[in-house]
Amino acid sequence: MKAIVQTTEGDPAALELQEVPKPTLQPGEVLVKVAASGVNRADLTQAEGNYPPPKGASDILGLECAGEIADAGDTNREVGEKVGALLVGGGYAEYVAVPEGQLLPIPEGFSFAETAAVIETACTVWSNIVMEVGLSKGETILIHGGGGGIGLMAIQIAKAIGATVAVTAGSAEKLEVCKSYGADILINYKEQDFAEELKNQCDVILDIVGGPYLKKNMFALAKGGRMITIGLQGGNKAEINMGVMMMKDISLHGTTLRRRSPEVKAEIVRQTVKNVWPMLEDGRVKNHIHETLPLADAAKALNHLVESSHTGKVVLVQ
Amino acid sequence: MKAIVQTTEGDPAALELQEVPKPTLQPGEVLVKVAASGVNRADLTQAEGNYPPPKGASDILGLECAGEIADAGDTNREVGEKVGALLVGGGYAEYVAVPEGQLLPIPEGFSFAETAAVIETACTVWSNIVMEVGLSKGETILIHGGGGGIGLMAIQIAKAIGATVAVTAGSAEKLEVCKSYGADILINYKEQDFAEELKNQCDVILDIVGGPYLKKNMFALAKGGRMITIGLQGGNKAEINMGVMMMKDISLHGTTLRRRSPEVKAEIVRQTVKNVWPMLEDGRVKNHIHETLPLADAAKALNHLVESSHTGKVVLVQ
Ligand SMILES: NC(=O)c1ccc[n+]([C@@H]2O[C@H](COP(=O)([O-])OP(=O)(O)OC[C@H]3O[C@@H](n4cnc5c(N)ncnc54)[C@H](OP(=O)(O)O)[C@@H]3O)[C@@H](O)[C@H]2O)c1
Ligand SMILES: NC(=O)c1ccc[n+]([C@@H]2O[C@H](COP(=O)([O-])OP(=O)(O)OC[C@H]3O[C@@H](n4cnc5c(N)ncnc54)[C@H](OP(=O)(O)O)[C@@H]3O)[C@@H](O)[C@H]2O)c1
Numbered sequence: 043m044k045a046i047v048q049t050t051e052g053d054p055a056a057l058e059l060q061e062v063p064k065p066t067l068q069p070g071e072v073l074v075k076v077a078a079s080g081v082n083r084a085d086l087t088q089a090e091g092n093y094p095p096p097k098g099a100s101d102i103l104g105l106e107c108a109g110e111i112a113d114a115g116d117t118n119r120e121v122g123e124k125v126g127a128l129l130v131g132g133g134y135a136e137y138v139a140v141p142e143g144q145l146l147p148i149p150e151g152f153s154f155a156e157t158a159a160v161i162e163t164a165c166t167v168w169s170n171i172v173m174e175v176g177l178s179k180g181e182t183i184l185i186h187g188g189g190g191g192i193g194l195m196a197i198q199i200a201k202a203i204g205a206t207v208a209v210t211a212g213s214a215e216k217l218e219v220c221k222s223y224g225a226d227i228l229i230n231y232k233e234q235d236f237a238e239e240l241k242n243q244c245d246v247i248l249d250i251v252g253g254p255y256l257k258k259n260m261f262a263l264a265k266g267g268r269m270i271t272i273g274l275q276g277g278n279k280a281e282i283n284m285g286v287m288m289m290k291d292i293s294l295h296g297t298t299l300r301r302r303s304p305e306v307k308a309e310i311v312r313q314t315v316k317n318v319w320p321m322l323e324d325g326r327v328k329n330h331i332h333e334t335l336p337l338a339d340a341a342k343a344l345n346h347l348v349e350s351s352h353t354g355k356v357v358l359v360q
Numbered sequence: 361m362k363a364i365v366q367t368t369e370g371d372p373a374a375l376e377l378q379e380v381p382k383p384t385l386q387p388g389e390v391l392v393k394v395a396a397s398g399v400n401r402a403d404l405t406q407a408e409g410n411y412p413p414p415k416g417a418s419d420i421l422g423l424e425c426a427g428e429i430a431d432a433g434d435t436n437r438e439v440g441e442k443v444g445a446l447l448v449g450g451g452y453a454e455y456v457a458v459p460e461g462q463l464l465p466i467p468e469g470f471s472f473a474e475t476a477a478v479i480e481t482a483c484t485v486w487s488n489i490v491m492e493v494g495l496s497k498g499e500t501i502l503i504h505g506g507g508g509g510i511g512l513m514a515i516q517i518a519k520a521i522g523a524t525v526a527v528t529a530g531s532a533e534k535l536e537v538c539k540s541y542g543a544d545i546l547i548n549y550k551e552q553d554f555a556e557e558l559k560n561q562c563d564v565i566l567d568i569v570g571g572p573y574l575k576k577n578m579f580a581l582a583k584g585g586r587m588i589t590i591g592l593q594g595g596n597k598a599e600i601n602m603g604v605m606m607m608k609d610i611s612l613h614g615t616t617l618r619r620r621s622p623e624v625k626a627e628i629v630r631q632t633v634k635n636v637w638p639m640l641e642d643g644r645v646k647n648h649i650h651e652t653l654p655l656a657d658a659a660k661a662l663n664h665l666v667e668s669s670h671t672g673k674v675v676l677v678q
Contacts, residue, residue: 174611252602271602278603284570284589285596287614293492294612296605 045135054089104133108157143308163195179204181245189216330354363453372407391431422451461626481513497522499563507534648672
């Protein structure tokens with residue numbers, strides 16, 4: 043089969059479409075013929091050599107896709123069934139092996155590209171802001187990086203839950219897009235200090251920056267607030283004052299969807315389909331695809347993330 | 361009325377029984393004539409000048425008591441009713457004003473002294489290991505300071521829930537007491553490295569040490585583990601590696617019972633009475649009173665905590 047192969051280690055520009063062996067199925071897996079693959083920042087981090095795939099996972103990039111079942115393996119699925127899939131890797135390819143629990147239905151009216159653009163973000167956002175830290179109606183959430191793939195999904199899910207949504211982004215253009223998807227409070231992090239603007243006000247913070255924001259995030263958290271860190275774009279180390287945690291009754295959480303067990307992933311997929319798929323189907327949550335490119339242009343796709351020139355999602359199609 | 365007054369600021373030995381004004385009742389409060397007061401490490405920290413009472417609270421020491429209602433204020437309580445009370449302060453006195461939501465019944469068969477010895481620890485342990493981080497059957501919990509007031513209560517509640525219990529303490533004698541209350545894994549922190557012993561094994565950690573233990577605690581946490589910090593006996597600052605939080609899907613929590621709102625306190629009291637009082641009444645959770653002293657000997661009582669010469673609780677009676 044054809045797949046994206048990295049020809050120079052650590053260089054995200056050195057990606058070529060090449061011939062590689064088709065994956066073989068493990069018990070409980072199906073083979074999906076990929077029609078579209080979503081691009082995630084983790085793909086870039088992996089291509090840069092900073093995020094090795096978990097043991098046993100494919101070293102081909104790609105954490106989500108949509109397509110048709112080509113081989114149902116030992117499952118009761120039908121060959122030809124159209125599906126989406128949450129992947130541990132391997133999505134930038136013609137075929138990928140997927141544990142059955144990580145298959146998702148195509149939302150009504152969605153194309154393959156539109157489906158591939160929502161799986162990783164919907165599962166990440168739902169599992170974190172709801173399952174992990176219980177965002178609820180009337181609460182305030184701060185979403186860092188509101189204009190990214192995760193950001194635009196998080197804004198819309200949080201609004202659907204009934205929360206007040208604050209976002210940070212690095213440009214007026216991205217903030218305008220955030221606003222059009224429902225964000226209530228817009229903060230340009232290059233010009234404003236979000237911690238001063240939101241002091242003691244945030245019940246939940248969805249953090250993608252890590253170390254350099256820890257102190258400010260704790261300052262912005264309200265009493266009883268919860269922060270969930272899913273990205274470390276600024277680095278992983280920080281000094282922490284545990285007294286602030288105690289005085290404010292706050293909690294700090296960290297998760298990586300990719301490293302969760304297949305059982306936990308299956309439960310996350312189940313809850314996401316149950317709760318977010320209806321939001322996609324009735325229009326409460328909308329796709330925002332920045333650009334659709336052929337699979338062979340994977341390097342060009344990742345370059346959007348290098349330059350942060352995109353808003354929402356980039357998708358590769360075959 | 362008589363109450364313990366500090367005659368030299370910052371000196372926990374300078375405590376005298378003196379005449380002071382009786383508290384006046386706020387709406388929703390009752391006046392309790394104190395028969396017994398529990399001694400907590402927070403009393404010592406406050407007497408040392410390091411833990412100022414929250415705004416509006418009495419500056420008399422004492423976070424829990426048992427006695428009789430002397431004035432029901434605007435509530436429907438009866439004068440003469442025997443009660444326990446969770447206090448924001450003021451327990452080392454003849455009378456104390458208590459919001460009705462912070463009253464607890466006397467567990468069947470318990471004396472005033474026995475009641476005063478369990479309120480703060482039961483409410484703290486239940487609200488943290490169950491309400492905050494959801495310890496459940498079959499999980500492993502590490503309890504730091506197993507031989508203290510909080511420690512012995514936590515061991516027994518965790519065993520009643522069906523957890524495996526590991527404890528740290530600084531002497532073989534304290535570890536023996538922990539064992540007699542149900543602890544399964546005994547670690548002398550002066551001789552052993554708890555993090556090596558329990559690497560990746562703890563679903564929950566009840567932490568009272570803070571900064572110096574953070575890295576080790578994170579090492580000891582299992583995937584999906586939760587740490588709840590309620591004391592900072594070693595200090596409040598630490599370096600944190602947020603990458604570890606993400607890779608292990610862990611969460612770090614901090615709370616202070618004393619600084620929670622009256623509404624939250626009332627809910628904690630309600631849940632503690634519902635869940636822990638039956639354990640006290642059927643013997644699953646037992647009192648361990650190290651010494652009972654007259655109220656006038658408050659300084660002597662606090663000195664046990666200075667020297668850590670006690671196991672379990674010290675109680676002051678009138
Ligand atoms: N742990 C998990 O399970 C998991 C799952 C999925 C994604 N993630 C992580 O989530 C993050 C977002 O992923 P993504 O795919 O949505 O990437 P993305 O599309 O590149 O979005 C990231 C956004 O963050 C903004 N940003 C960068 N630095 C910022 C700062 N200091 N403050 C505020 N915003 C900042 C960027 O735009 P501007 O700077 O131009 O505003 C960009 O819009 C990544 O770190 C990714 O690794 C984690
Ligand atoms: N946040 C809240 O809401 C809340 C409520 C109640 C209590 N607390 C806190 O909880 C802690 C315990 O309170 P307590 O009243 O039970 O005090 P305690 O009776 O003095 O117990 C503390 C125990 O910790 C042990 N210890 C000291 N350093 C240790 C270390 N490095 N590693 C392991 N054990 C160590 C001590 O014994 P050895 O060192 O001799 O073994 C002692 O048995 C205190 O910090 C208190 O302030 C917090």
